Amino acid sequence: MSDGRALNRRDHLIGAGLCVAYVLLLVGTAPDLAMSRDESFYVYAAKSYATWVSQIFSDPTLAFERESIDRAWAYNWEHPAWMKLSFAWSWLAQKHLALFPNESLAFRFPGMLTAGLLLWLIYAWGASVMRRQGALFAALAFALMPRVFYHSHLACFDIPIAFFITLTAYTYWRALADSRWVPLVGLAFGLALATKHNSWLLPGIFLVHFLWIRRDEARAARIDRSSIAWLPSMLIVGPLVLIGTWPWLWHDTWSRLLRYASFHLRHVHYTYEYLGISYFEPPLPVSVPFVMTLFTVSLTVLALSLLGLYHRREALRAPWRLKLGDVAGRRTEVLWLGCMLAPMLAIALPTSPIFGGTKHWITAYPFLALFAGWGLVAIIERSELEAWAGLRWPSWAFAALCLLPGAAETAHSHPFGLSHYTPIAGGVPGAADLGMNRQFWGFTTGSLATWISSKLPEGGSVWICDTTNGAWAMMQRDGLIPSNVGVASSMGSADFVLVHHEAHFNEVDYQAWVAYGSVQPVFVLRYDGVPIISVYENPIDTNRD
């Protein structure tokens, strides 16, 4: 079965160019972003794992003893090891070779690399099935989603899992036409499993897709049917990669696997504000992933995605609507649609734990971008844009026009990526009016670093609210916060108290009022006029300025 174009050197040069350019952009803009809560946990884990990696070289016998493994790997067993191991290797490289200008970048670089590789992959897959212009548009449309841009900076798993899920889907799609790709499906799936549990959805999506094309083949009375060899590859190689890259599973494998699965199946509920209500237990409204996508992705790109879906509606026809002898190929669009909708529907399920952040269905967005690429191709071809003018530049100009809103919004979203909302929501203040989540993870403290440093020239302490001690320590190591400005364990002992504005953090605001006997913040960090952090000054010590 072959319904895709072979990629050539030029395609890969374009893909590599996208990858390198995006990684450079991320590296250049990373210093504006303080570490987030979750990053600080993964950094701690990576350092622990790095110690174990070093031990392999210094004392391999001891390193592989259960006690050594458990000591190093017991921390943050809630998530698989692959990316944290990458952070650990990167940090070791920094320690020995000083590759990066600061420590946080060493931890973040592997995640950035997956972001760059994901652009390459989106382009490559797109260019396999549509004209290059559409593929390039898809890659850039994805890169220029404000929340994607934010998450691409982080030493976290959300962009890496988007990459590995897309990679697994791509290898599966290739394997349907070329059996040489079959082992790669298992390997890619293994890396996805070893990155984050979002990957658990993949076999189900692929099975539905595969049954769809097998039904097509039956209707078309084809003798040579597509092989299901990808499934054993996934089911055998995948778990082997997961376990092989995660030493914590090398002992008590079954019980620890169950513990890991159980943690995510019975995940705690976060409090998440949506349309004026702070949800803290299921069900979260079904509309959340869809409305949040509408409010955070450029409307132009969304419209093009819908247009792309409409344009490719023939390829989405149900098998029973095919006529005998019709050739339906690999049903690429069915696969893309499954990969796009499944993560959103998983979050929308009334029984799903409350998460809320777009990062939880960010694996849908590469496919949303690919459909936008189809939409662009459709509009250029159907409107005969190039035929009218007899030139190609009008179509490129149109593509650029369609990318500009995303580019402008992404540029403006930095470094407040999680607070940003598109004009359809009324922008940042419009979203505040609607009662949408304003931020999480406490990373916006980085935007106060200069202010705090200027207010505490002789040192002092800050009560840091949603920011973790680890994130604060990283700001100190990166030189953003002086080393003599520490973290206060209580409001009463702090020089300043920070309050990150999220609805359910109001209680912290009120705590500060009582602690200091005043409701007046000395500074309010704002983004487009909307409060992000309030800072209260301890009235007991006023000898700071």
Added chain:
Amino acid sequence: MAEAGRKLSLAAWVWVLIAGLAVFELVAHPLIRAATPSDESWEAASAFVRARYQPTDRIVAAPSWADPIVRSHLGDLLSLRMAAPSHLAGIDRVWELSIRGASTRDEPPALEEDFAGVRIRMWPVSTDDVLYDFVEDVEHAEVELVAGDGSKVCPWVSARPAPGGLGRGPMTPKERFVCDPRRPWLWVGATVMPDLELRPRRCIWQHPAGTEPVRVTFLDAPLGERLVIRGGIDYNGERRRNHGPVTLRVWIDDRLAGELVHHDGDGWSGIDIDTSDLALERAEVRFETTAQDPTARLFCWSASTLQGAGDE
């Protein structure tokens, strides 16, 4: 041919629509940003209010998310009681600083000014006079933990306040009555609690200890026409709606004057006790909290004696 022409026309329209969406986004984005009031606008508006402010004025922000900005400019004028009101008694005027056309009241204001995007409106309001606010005078109360036929006096102490943090409940004030150091939640004092709607409420923390009451007595409180009592449970406890009720009994000179039974989901609510027929200028007023199961009953209440017949 006609079919081809129709398709071309439709595609062209879609092209125009998509280009229009892109232009809309490009134009809307800076327009939204440009509509954000500047610091100078906030400062000018705040200076206007500050020059006319009186102690019985209330200052509010519209929309409510702008409240931290308003407090950063005028917070020094706001007491905890005014910033976290239990009810609206004792207020003569309401000043509203609003942006984006938001409003907290429908009726026309007595005064309106605009400072480049920050609108000021003022309404005179008719409310009761507050004769006595129990919350602000709590340190002069007597607090006991009743046990069997006797009771244990809870001393007023200066102790370490709570560290603060998400899910840790209302801030423990530095000075408070401590009833049982082994049960750190068993204290009585003035704090600010987030109610079920996450709004701030200035109130007296009086966590019940069980079926035997925690008792707070004000020996010589001025009485007026009404005793207004409001209470609620901390947001984190009340929102789950999975615990039993808290009872607050109010005694005036040893006579049961009222009872507030607060169930999860009631939110910030209460009772008004008519004291006009008691013909008392001053009295001993006692507040007792009990609960069958005191687990997670972070109960906080406020009370005031009022005089007059305000509209609000």
